[in-house]
Amino acid sequence: MLSKFFQSRLLNILLGFLQRFKLQRIRIFFLLFAAGLGLVLFVSACSSNTSDRVATTQVTATPNQSAAASSTAVRIGFQKAGTILSALKAKGDLEKALASSGASVTWTEFPSGPPMLEAINAGSIDFGYTGESPPIFAQAAGTPLVYVAYDPWSPKGEAIVVHKDSPIKTVADLKGKKVAFAKGSNTNYLVVKALEKAGLQYSDIQVTPLQPADARAAFEGKNVDAWAIWDPYLALAEKATGARTLIDATGLAPNRGYYLAAKSFSEAHADTLKTVLDEVKKVSDWAKNNPAEVAKFLSPALGIDAEVLELAEKRRDYGVLPITDEVIAGQQQVADAFYKIKLVPKQISVKDIVWRN
Template sequence: MLIQLLKTRILGIRQLLYSNFRQRKSRSLSVLFAVGLGLSLVVSACSSNATKPEAVNSPTSKQNVTGSITVNIGFQKAATILNALKSKSSLDQAIAASGGTVKWTEFPAGLPMLEAMNAGSVDFGYTGESPPIFAQAAGNPLVYVAYDPWGPKAEAIIVQKNSPIKSVAELKGKKVAFAKGSNTNYLVVKALESAGLKYSDIKPAFLTPADARAAFEGGNVDAWAIWDPYLAAAQEATGARTITDATNLAPNRGYYLARKSFVEEHPDVLKTILDEVSKVDKWAASNPAEVAKFLEPQLGIKAAALEVAEKRRKYGVLPLTEEVIAKQQEVADTFQKIKLLPKQIQVKEIVWKGNK
């Protein structure tokens, strides 16, 4: 009866407004739309409530929406923990227990993975310290959710075993290969500063690890700044000498990152992900030989070199501290100083507070 009465009143009001509309067109049109739409919504709400009064706060309905989630994970083969997590399927099983699924997507590097996160096709991933800085500067809505204390021994500036270069100071005027905007780009800047040189004192050769390896072995560059496991592979294959690693120069940390809206909408799922990541991280820390054997066919790097890399890195899935945030801010400020970063950013603005 209530619905029928409202419908009758709507019809009457519309007829009345239509007659006035011919005299005052523009003003009546707005009123007609607003009143008609408003009353129609009332009828719709009344009809919905009349037929399904329990749907508004139904626990079953909410559980189905949460349970049907597809979690999109971005990973790189050389990123040990997420690669191993995918292989073990423990996260897939944990998400499936509540009715959800996991989709894994491989990326060649951190920046394209974060671009996919910006597009909404990746919810969670892991990169080195530099990609999230450039992503934040580009307006990517990401959040730091944990860090991995990978360690300064896991990256270095190397030269060929017969090179006359013995120190960082001797890199002046030399061609140095590294990936632009990478963690080793930051290492190069800090190493030069420690030797009293400027970034402009060298000739940067911006190359991917594969291209840099070819240039290094071919003698087309004088030095190469690279991270593990490519560092260990080059040392094992060529006998390359280290002129400095990142000790006292750069923290060389990795970061677990998530799409901001995913963190806000599914904090419980994010915690499940971090729990499973932490379990695999602890397994990897205790089993470097097994990790090396697992990665060998995927990376095409000998297990012996991979085991060296695994043993000299640090492990952990840790909440960001003020010290870690401050150091990451220093990395960002350095990239802005050498004009690789287009604007200043504040790292602390995108740090998740839930992982405490």
């Protein structure tokens, strides 16, 4: 009896174990099935959402691209003392000329040419005007720009001045003296050529790089010995302080001005660029024939007496002219002079960045 009891008991234990084992397998099966089903549903949902997002992006991108293609924002850099672009901005004629094509215009003021061309390099502006030196430095630095036209301006429109009571009588007397100018500007080239003519090296002077407003304060405070500057600041220094001209650019530098554009803008919006140049020329022609009116027009914006501005206007020339081989050769001389004294890090070819429209 005892033996049968234990046998029966053992059999019950085994049956119970098998039943629990089956249940456990069934539970595992269902758990795995549920997990797999959940994963499939999750992937399906994600794929659906991703498709929805892609579809939405494609639908919304098309109108934006169409809007970009049908309108252009022309971003212009100008110097307050730059007669033509300042007048063009004030008159509003460019905005009217571009309105029919859906293009708009924005204006950004700069103290001089070098920071303006830095803005072209940064992609912040499309068009601007500077003296002859800034584009040399910009090209050497790899800025993607092109020459689109030039302005003859005048060698009389820039000079190196000293205080009216200064003992400095010749350029040779500048040896060891502090000379202020905007580094990389057109007057930087004037200084280089003036020193060369006087038999001095660029290193013979104490270069004091200052933008016009700061240079004017330093000059009037006699914190510098000389100042290389362009009109109308030159005319202002002569009128306000009796500054004496040591030498102007006659026979040293052509002192041309250049209209420049971002390379990408000139390639993508050639027709718009031509319209801009047409409007610039109209204002230039008006300014050439009306120096007194130009002076009165710009006086409030510049904070300079109209009498001083008129002096500056009368000793300059005007024009929006195509870039010729002669002009390119002149710019190449500027580039070579800067490279010779290591002001630019490499030799450049000016003709490589002339707009061929």
